[in-house]
Amino acid sequence: MYGKCSSLPDAWSVFHDLVHKNAFSCNIMISTLCANGQSAQAIHLFLALASDSVVRPTHVSFVAAKRVLGLFSESLGLESGALEEAFEGERHAMRMNYYPPCPEPELTILDAHADPNGFTILQQDTRVKDGLQIVHCGAWVPIKPLPGAFVVNIGDQLQVLSNDAYKSVEHRAVVNSERTRVSIASFYGPAEDSHIALLAQLVADEAPACFKDSVYGNYLQSFYASKLDGKAAIETVRY
Ligand code: OGA
Numbered sequence: 001m002y003g004k005c006s007s008l009p010d011a012w013s014v015f016h017d018l019v020h021k022n023a024f025s026c027n028i029m030i031s032t033l034c035a036n037g038q039s040a041q042a043i044h045l046f047l048a049l050a051s052d053s054v055v056r057p058t059h060v061s062f063v064a065a066k067r068v069l070g071l072f073s074e075s076l077g078l079e080s081g082a083l084e085e086a087f088e089g090e091r092h093a094m095r096m097n098y099y100p101p102c103p104e105p106e107l108t109i110l111d112a113h114a115d116p117n118g119f120t121i122l123q124q125d126t127r128v129k130d131g132l133q134i135v136h137c138g139a140w141v142p143i144k145p146l147p148g149a150f151v152v153n154i155g156d157q158l159q160v161l162s163n164d165a166y167k168s169v170e171h172r173a174v175v176n177s178e179r180t181r182v183s184i185a186s187f188y189g190p191a192e193d194s195h196i197a198l199l200a201q202l203v204a205d206e207a208p209a210c211f212k213d214s215v216y217g218n219y220l221q222s223f224y225a226s227k228l229d230g231k232a233a234i235e236t237v238r239y
C-alpha cells in the first residue's frame with residue numbers, strides 16, 4: 001500500500017491509484033497548512049500513513065461510528081436506530097490534516113469551528129501534546145492525545161436533531177515550532193440531499209423546537225460561506 005514517489009504529480013498518481021483500488025473506504029480530503037513547496041512532503045507522509053496500521057483503525061472507525069450513533073440515540077431515550085434513520089442516508093468522508101512546524105506558530109491556526117456534520121471521530125498524533133483545542137467554560141482547552149483512543153467531536157447536525165440536547169463542540173488546531181503534526185478526521189453525517197428535521201420525540205412544552213428544517217447540502221453551503229467562524233453556521237437554522 002505504500003508508494004514511493006519522487007515528485008508531487010507522481011505522488012498524486014500513486015495516491016489516486018490507492019483510492020481506485022479501494023484502499024480507502026470513503027471520500028478523502030487532504031488539508032495542509034503549509035507553503036506550496038512543502039505539499040510534496042505532506043503527500044509522502046500521507047502515503048506512509050496509508051500503511052495497514054493506520055487505514056485499518058480508520059476503517060474500524062466507520063464501524064465504530066454506527067455504534068456511537070446508536071449510543072447517542074439511546075442516551076436521548078430513543079430507539080438505537082433513531083438517529084441513523086433521521087440522517088436519511090449517510091455520508092462518510094475522511095480528511096488528513098498536515099501541520100508542519102512553523103517558526104511563528106501563533107500566526108498559523110486551523111480557525112475555530114464546529115464540524116457541520118453529525119459527529120467526527122478524530123485520530124490524533126500522539127507525538128504532539130497540544131494540537132486540538134476545544135472551548136470549555138469559555139476558554140480554549142487542549143485535548144491531549146491518549147494512545148489508542150479516538151476523540152469524538154459532536155457536530156452541528158447532532159445538535160439540530162437532538163433539539164439542543166447535545167451541543168456541537170467549538171474547536172481549532174494549533175501548530176508548534178518544533179514538530180510536524182498530523183491528524184485523521186473521519187466525518188460521519190447525512191447525505192447532501194438529506195432533509196434534516198429535529199426529532200419530534202424531543203420536543204416538549206419545556207423543550208420547544210429550536211431549529212428549522214434544512215437540506216444538508218444547503219447547510220454545508222452556509223457553513224463554507226461563514227469561513228470557519230466558530231459556531232456561526234448553526235445560528236442560521238435556529239428559530
Ligand atoms: C477538522 C479538525 C482538528 C485537528 O479536520 O475538522 O477540526 O486536530 N481537525 O486536526
Ligand code: NI
Pocket residue numbers: 113114115171
Ligand atoms: Ni473540525
